[in-house]
Amino acid sequence: MPRKTLNLGILAHVDAGKTTLTERLLYAAGVIDTVGTVDAGTTRTDTLALERQRGITIKSAVVSFEIAGATVNLIDTPGHPDFIAEVERVLSLLDGAVLVISAVEGVQPQTRVLMRALRRLRIPTLLFVNKIDRGGADVGRVIEAIRRRLPGAIIPMGTVDGPGTRAARFRPYGFDDPTFRAALTEVLAERDDSLLAAYVEDESAVTDGRLRGELAAQSRRSLLHPVFFGAATTGEGVPALMTGLAELLPAEAGDPEAEMSGRVFKIDRGSAGEKVAYVRMFGGTVQIRQRLRLGTATSGDAEAKATGISVPEHGGWVRRPHLVAGEIGRLWGLNGVRIGDTIGQPPPSGDLQHFAPPTMETVVVPVRPGDGGALRGALARLAEQDPLINVRSDDTGREISVSLYGEVQKEVIGATLATDFGIDVTFRETTIICVERPVGRGEAVEILNTESNPFQATIGLRVEPGPPDSGIEFRMRVEPQAMPMYVYRNADTFTEHMARYVRRTLCEGRFGWQVTDCVITMIDCSYSLADGPPSTRGPLSTPADFRNLTPLVLMRAVEEAGTVVCEPMLRMSLEIPVWSISAVLTALGRIGAAVKHQSLRGDLTTIEAVAPAARVPDLQRRLPGLTAGEGVVESTLDGYRPVRGEFTGRPRTTVDPRNRERYLLSLTRQGARG
The missing domain is CATH 3.30.70.240 (Alpha-Beta Plaits)
Structure with a gap:
């Protein structure tokens, strides 16, 4: 029978103590012999030199331990809001979470952001009020703040003796405590009519077993959030929290026989520089040397072979011939894989992104002019680990920019480039990332076998404004017989590829910003065949004809429609x-x-x-x-x-298709390089 697994996230506002709590959980589970500290840079999950220098978590880390017959894959996540993208990639993996709150600072801004996300995704969550031994700790104030400022019902699972002193102790409530029983029954009955009816009819009929069962059931359905208390630095309250993890969060055995389904949530590099993909499996089994179908957001499906597999075990990673449903593992051999790619069928957890994308960007300048090429390579490596930094360079290749959530992230990028790659950089002033929206309707068409069209394809596209914040909608309004099925297999595949070409083109509009909130309709299409009618006779059309012609047609339609920044x-x-x-x-x-x-x-x-x-x-x-x-x-x-008043454009990273001659020349150069 497959072993039960709980993929657990530890989340918190920065400095609330989640990394220290992670150390204590590993120590209590017997995974480590000594408890590392953030100040000394000896924690198991903060492995980056920069994390140890700064005392903050920058990259999520996975470590495993056993509890009550189940494997817990514990994922330590960053707490600083500048690294929210790293947190969001973890959310879709979780079976449960612990949200850490400081007993001194209480509910902080990031605490509220994280709790709302956990509630929205219905992730079962326990709260752990940390630092009860610190001066200024006020348990009553924090509980009141949790009730006022965080969504969802809570139930304190005990009380604290001597808060704010080194002698502070967490005393769990027992089910024989009449005050706790009454409070628990009340909060549970608010969400269970049968329990309420049983309590009203005969209070003694509500047994301890029923209360325990309903507490676990409502916690696992994210209807109720039990609150534990403790001090991670001393271990106080950690045994009670571990009991709560085992009893109140949903450890399940996945189905290894189901259809394969997984998601890549992190990319790292091995000791030899090889790419290593971190994967959460939702269904099925991955075998070593097995060919895997990778679903990507940018380039459709691809295939790759898993040449190596490892899983977290007892604080480290061990090699294994397979990875099964419910587990987290590392895969080697997936050289083209990117964060967010799926393995097999897309998992039921839906889209990775739950937080807003970055709204700022900055230009990165090497201190030594000769480091330009090395800088591009280094930033490409960093973008593998965090694709939302969105490395861009203008069409001359000289100016490189990255997207940001904040100034701390910028400092970390600079420090990483210096320590890991030996490249010293400066940053220009941080600017805001804008978008462009169409303001009218525009159409353009390029006809096959005409003098102006050098490609073996006909494409006609219409651009229209869409609802605000609707993104890009692509519609196909041509008959299947007009589509080159011999290349794209079927109408759906052709539509998917055309939508991809369109979205790629719209990454840079009239002023260099992404064009969004629009509807793009394909209104004309044809292809050439050697034995076709005169109007379409010629060399066989290829995907490159449609891919390269799309920008010419689409940007003419965008120009006619007009855009506003x-x-x-x-x-x-x-x-x-x-x-x-x-x-x-x-x-x-x-x-x-x-x-x-x-x-x-x-x-x-x-x-x-x-x-x-x-x-x-x-x-x-x-x-x-x-x-x-x-x-x-x-x-x-x-x-x-x-934008009200003046605005600035953004340097393009590609040649503007509105300059036909230069665009076609750039394609010729690309072909020569290829």
């Missing part, structure tokens, strides 16, 4: 002291923010506002001074709006 807008939630309302509202007005809602609770007020992303960093810098350090701001992408 739009800047990202952020929806902010500010929690501030009541006495600071006037100063904060004035600051919001100065950055052009529109206040949407304002509410008062106790001595705090919450302000919901929308502002241009380019202006929000200024508010973030000023907020501590305006609120005596008590204000917090959380921001999420709220779509895009047309």
